[in-house]
Amino acid sequence: MKTVIDLDDELLDRARRELGTKSKKDTIHAALRLVAERSERAQAIRELLAVDQDWAGLLEDDKTPRGEQDAA
Structure with missing residues (x-):
């Protein structure tokens, strides 16, 4: 569907x-x-x-480079 509207160009660019x-x-x-x-x-x-999960540990694991996770 085609609609004609005025857009805020700065907001659109952001x-x-x-x-x-x-x-x-x-x-x-x-x-x-x-x-x-x-x-x-x-x-x-x-x-x-x-x-029921230790999300802090999960986040720390996610920050560890893959090679280091495999070595651990």
Whole structure:
């Protein structure tokens, strides 16, 4: 569907840089997708936080280069 709207060029450019998109159309679609999927991401985070896990240790493991993890 085609729609004519006035856009804030500075805001659009900031979104383009943040999203890594090239065209106005791609930027707007990516931004809409990001907002539309926000509740799904929030639910996934809630489910992860509900798991009884030592997340601090997991984060530390993630910071260790792969070669060092294998040696440990």
